[in-house]
Amino acid sequence: MAEVEGGCELFSAGHRACGGCGPALAARLLLKATGKNVIIAAATGCMEVFSTPYPETAWGVPWIHSLFENPAAVASGIEASLKRQGRTEKVVCIGGDGSTLDIGVLCISGAFERGHDITYICYDNEAYMNTGIQRSGATPYGASTTTSPAGSCSLGNPRPKKDMPAILAAHGAPYVATASIAYPNDFVQKVERAINTPGPCYIQVHTPCCTGWGFESGETLNMAKLAIETGLWVNYEMVDGRVEKAKKVSRKPVEEYLQKQKRFRHLFKPARRDDVIAQIQGIADANAERFGIDIKRKESSE
Amino acid sequence: MALRVGCVAAPGRALENKTGGWRVFKPVFDPENCTKCGMCAMVCPEGCVRETEEGTFEPDLDYCKGCGICVEICPKKGIRMEKEEK
Amino acid sequence: MLEFMEGSHAVAEIVKRCRPQVIAAYPITPQTHIVEDLAQMVANCEIDAEYITVESEFSALSACLGASAAGSRVYSATTSQGLALMFEVCFNAAGMRQPIVMTIANRSLGAPLSIWNDQQDSISLRDSGWLQFYAEDNQETADLHMIAYKVCEDHDILLPAFVCFDGFILTHTFEPVALPTQEEVDAYLPAFNPYQRLDAENPLSFGMYATPEYYMEFRYEVDQAMQRAKQAFVKAGREFGEQFGRDYSALVEGYRLEDADTALVAMGSICGTVKDAIDEMRENGRKVGLLKIRAYRPFPAREIADALKGVSTVAVLDKNISLGNGGAVGTEVKSALYGSGISVYDYIIALGGRDVRKKDIAAVVDLAEKGKGDMFYGLRTEVL
Amino acid sequence: MRELRIHGRGGQGSVTAAELIAYAAFEGGVFSQAFPAFGVERRGAPVQAFVRFSDEKVRLRSQIYEPDYIIVQDPTLIGDVDVFNGMKAGGIAIVNTEKSDFDSGVPEGVKVYTIDATTIALEELGVPITNTTLMGAFAAATGEIELEPLEHALRSRFSGSMADKNVRAAERAYNLIGGAA
Numbered sequence: 001m002a003e004v005e006g007g008c009e010l011f012s013a014g015h016r017a018c019g020g021c022g023p024a025l026a027a028r029l030l031l032k033a034t035g036k037n038v039i040i041a042a043a044t045g046c047m048e049v050f051s052t053p054y055p056e057t058a059w060g061v062p063w064i065h066s067l068f069e070n071p072a073a074v075a076s077g078i079e080a081s082l083k084r085q086g087r088t089e090k091v092v093c094i095g096g097d098g099s100t101l102d103i104g105v106l107c108i109s110g111a112f113e114r115g116h117d118i119t120y121i122c123y124d125n126e127a128y129m130n131t132g133i134q135r136s137g138a139t140p141y142g143a144s145t146t147t148s149p150a151g152s153c154s155l156g157n158p159r160p161k162k163d164m165p166a167i168l169a170a171h172g173a174p175y176v177a178t179a180s181i182a183y184p185n186d187f188v189q190k191v192e193r194a195i196n197t198p199g200p201c202y203i204q205v206h207t208p209c210c211t212g213w214g215f216e217s218g219e220t221l222n223m224a225k226l227a228i229e230t231g232l233w234v235n236y237e238m239v240d241g242r243v244e245k246a247k248k249v250s251r252k253p254v255e256e257y258l259q260k261q262k263r264f265r266h267l268f269k270p271a272r273r274d275d276v277i278a279q280i281q282g283i284a285d286a287n288a289e290r291f292g293i294d295i296k297r298k299e300s301s302e
Numbered sequence: 303m304a305l306r307v308g309c310v311a312a313p314g315r316a317l318e319n320k321t322g323g324w325r326v327f328k329p330v331f332d333p334e335n336c337t338k339c340g341m342c343a344m345v346c347p348e349g350c351v352r353e354t355e356e357g358t359f360e361p362d363l364d365y366c367k368g369c370g371i372c373v374e375i376c377p378k379k380g381i382r383m384e385k386e387e388k
Numbered sequence: 389m390l391e392f393m394e395g396s397h398a399v400a401e402i403v404k405r406c407r408p409q410v411i412a413a414y415p416i417t418p419q420t421h422i423v424e425d426l427a428q429m430v431a432n433c434e435i436d437a438e439y440i441t442v443e444s445e446f447s448a449l450s451a452c453l454g455a456s457a458a459g460s461r462v463y464s465a466t467t468s469q470g471l472a473l474m475f476e477v478c479f480n481a482a483g484m485r486q487p488i489v490m491t492i493a494n495r496s497l498g499a500p501l502s503i504w505n506d507q508q509d510s511i512s513l514r515d516s517g518w519l520q521f522y523a524e525d526n527q528e529t530a531d532l533h534m535i536a537y538k539v540c541e542d543h544d545i546l547l548p549a550f551v552c553f554d555g556f557i558l559t560h561t562f563e564p565v566a567l568p569t570q571e572e573v574d575a576y577l578p579a580f581n582p583y584q585r586l587d588a589e590n591p592l593s594f595g596m597y598a599t600p601e602y603y604m605e606f607r608y609e610v611d612q613a614m615q616r617a618k619q620a621f622v623k624a625g626r627e628f629g630e631q632f633g634r635d636y637s638a639l640v641e642g643y644r645l646e647d648a649d650t651a652l653v654a655m656g657s658i659c660g661t662v663k664d665a666i667d668e669m670r671e672n673g674r675k676v677g678l679l680k681i682r683a684y685r686p687f688p689a690r691e692i693a694d695a696l697k698g699v700s701t702v703a704v705l706d707k708n709i710s711l712g713n714g715g716a717v718g719t720e721v722k723s724a725l726y727g728s729g730i731s732v733y734d735y736i737i738a739l740g741g742r743d744v745r746k747k748d749i750a751a752v753v754d755l756a757e758k759g760k761g762d763m764f765y766g767l768r769t770e771v772l
Numbered sequence: 773m774r775e776l777r778i779h780g781r782g783g784q785g786s787v788t789a790a791e792l793i794a795y796a797a798f799e800g801g802v803f804s805q806a807f808p809a810f811g812v813e814r815r816g817a818p819v820q821a822f823v824r825f826s827d828e829k830v831r832l833r834s835q836i837y838e839p840d841y842i843i844v845q846d847p848t849l850i851g852d853v854d855v856f857n858g859m860k861a862g863g864i865a866i867v868n869t870e871k872s873d874f875d876s877g878v879p880e881g882v883k884v885y886t887i888d889a890t891t892i893a894l895e896e897l898g899v900p901i902t903n904t905t906l907m908g909a910f911a912a913a914t915g916e917i918e919l920e921p922l923e924h925a926l927r928s929r930f931s932g933s934m935a936d937k938n939v940r941a942a943e944r945a946y947n948l949i950g951g952a953a
């Protein structure tokens with residue numbers, strides 16, 4: 001564990017994240033993986049807002065925030081500058097799902113197409129949380145947000161999650177991975193692998209948000225685990241565009257995951273929406289099929 | 303304290319913002335029931351679970367927001383939440 | 389030593405000698421020859437720089453911001469729609485006090501789309517916190533780049549700057565230019581010495597957000613830096629004159645203004661045509677002069693008022709229009725001359741590449757002296 | 773100050789002609805300025821390019837409305853464009869045409885030099901690009917530029933055999949027009 005003198009961590013306590021915040025944990029784990037020799041380019045978002053109210057920054061490493069859309073472009077400039085100065089700091093971008101999958105796509109696509117030696121970490125809490133839980137391209141199918149609310153004639157978010165890892169792998173990224181704060185060491189190891197893989201690498205880490213999803217603050221890691229155990233989140237690595245090492249699970253029905261979150265309550269009350277639940281189960285089944293994550297009953301019993 | 307040029311700051315001053323006052327419940331660690339696995343320290347979003355001399359762990363109540371993540375992660379269920387007397 | 393070259397090439401040559409470490413370039417007419425020349429120089433190892441072919445102007449300036457914060461001198465160039473796409477980053481870069489120098493090959497802003505020249509683009513960013521310098525010809529364009537880097541990187545200033553020169557009229561015009569040698573540029577402009585930088589040895593957080601407790605003070609600090617930039621420019625301009633024989637120690641520059649009754653006020657290449665027109669008018673006994681504004685931000689209000697003291701009528705040539713309120717420069721010159729008793733008229737002229745001839749300048753002077761102004765000049769009424 | 777207006781079509785090298793003529797004039801010790809009629813030079817579309825020659829720094833930035841000289845690179849332009857517009861008595865026009873008795877639309881007092889630059893270009897360069905040939909004609913007809921600085925300008929843009937061919941084409945035109953000047 002990379003510790004800063006005086007016992008305080010590279011991502012220090014005193015930040016303003018809600019209690020039980022998934023992204024805050026992701027930030028701590030990220031800096032454990034990078035250590036001090038890193039420069040962080042951050043997007044506007046929950047993490048930026050809860051960690052850097054002037055003059056009280058929680059970041060113990062060089063950190064720069066410019067705009068919502070441009071961490072990848074800023075990082076491109078930093079990487080070019082460091083190369084020219086012969087410096088060794090790793091360059092790591094960090095942005096939420098809104099910044100990464102929606103408004104920042106232009107800059108990320110450019111940076112990845114140019115092949116800069118940067119690592120982009122997306123903390124995916126599946127909606128624009130800082131502004132009050134509005135829908136993003138990463139909001140799951142059927143989830144209610146303030147801009148894709150459930151209603152008498154709406155089942156909530158009508159679109160499935162955008163597959164950003166595949167998009168960036170298609171840019172020729174040498175290493176792309178998904179991770180989850182439910183498996184902190186796995187996330188740390190993937191970050192270490194990414195920052196030591198030359199070229200543009202991407203990790204999308206699942207960081208459940210108690211406030212936005214509607215569950216108890218202590219349940220954050222359980223929720224992340226359940227997402228994986230139901231197949232609605234798959235932890236895998238893609239090396240040069242090919243999937244390797246997807247985490248296998250003996251899958252639980254999606255209902256166990258959905259019923260624990262207010263954003264899905266409309267699928268159960270006032271009346272069950274078995275049709276929508278089935279569609280969500282279909283998404284999980286498709287994930288399982290695509291990534292081959294199901295432990296066969298026989299296999300798991302040995 | 304003069305403003306730094308360009309909205310820039312050195313690290314360290316976040317600690318001035320003690321977030322302990324946020325919690326309603328506080329975690330109580332039972333050292334007898336601790337395997338020293340350190341998971342609670344690893345997953346605390348505040349990074350305020352500290353190792354004691356004995357190798358067991360305890361929360362820094364200046365910063366702990368009482369979220370309860372440590373309670374859920376502890377393999378021995380050695381942490382319980384207690385209403386905070388204010 | 390005079391050489392004969394295209395304006396854009398003169399810019400590329402002088403930028404090369406200013407030794408940028410990171411260049412971020414996205415093409416847009418009529419700026420392309422600059423970034424193409426620079427690309428060729430990088431490809432021939434004439435510049436020790438990283439050349440980032442960004443996917444948009446938005447990223448061009450964002451990359452410059454990152455590289456500058458990491459400790460490199462940077463460069464980019466854009467115009468018109470590209471500069472508009474940079475709007476958010478421009479305000480951000482100035483607020484973060486990054487000494488970025490960017491060439492603007494001035495071009496009108498759509499709609500309607502136009503690739504031709506006026507100054508609507510850079511002027512529309514007058515509130516962004518960027519210093520703005522306007523060149524009359526390609527010699528001044530080249531010189532202003534060196535001066536801009538010197539002023540921007542001054543630790544008392546730390547602001548970004550536009551060096552503006554007119555699209556096509558200067559970018560694509562071949563004319564004689566004297567370019568200092570690399571040694572001479574190095575003597576004038578020392579290596580980049582960042583005030584602070586992203587550095588693992590000394591971690592800092594850049595671009596934090598400001599609560600109501602701090603925001604206003606930060607904006608005040610930027611404005612103070614802008615005000616200090618007036619003297620910094622004069623000093624850098626004087627030093628340039630001492631070393632190269634071309635003096636730039638003034639934010640504004642008069643031409644035959646000493647005994648003028650009527651003065652034209654203008655920025656950029658139109659000043660050349662105005663000077664020729666003034667010489668002809670003077671031959672016909674008309675006492676006309678020109679006040680050229682070289683630095684538009686910080687706005688030299690006091691310098692303008694001082695320069696125009698003896699004049700009774702002022703005609704401001706605005707190659708832009710603040711829609712619903714007339715020309716931007718005209719409005720600001722009027723405020724600078726408030727209470728002076730001078731009659732000031734504003735003329736919207738040469739928008740979207742419309743050519744301006746000497747006789748048009750004489751016509752504007754006639755209008756001003758008859759008290760007719762605050763109008764579009766040269767409208768083709770037959771198409772209205 | 774003297775002003776030259778070059779009429780051609782996009783892709784015929786009118787802009788290059790302006791640049792190299794101005795460069796040759798500069799090499800000959802004159803202040804000069806060259807610029808295209810800014811816009812979209814699409815292949816085949818009528819374009820203009822301008823040159824100014826002066827004994828002092830050229831400040832004027834407007835286009836050229838009353839040229840002292842014009843070059844017409846493409847005879848088919850005569851129908852579409854009023855190439856002689858604004859020319860005054862004493863002006864000189866160099867027109868690329870086989871018709872030596874060309875006189876259609878020539879204003880009063882303007883001297884016209886015709887030259888079959890297309891044929892010269894085909895013979896010397898193998899392609900009907902007439903700009904460098906017409907530069908030679910311009911030098912001989914007006915005296916604004918000398919052959920030696922013109923060659924220097926051509927060698928600054930072309931190299932090797934390409935340079936030699938273009939120089940030869942310019943010289944042929946220079947001598948052809950020189951004979952008539």
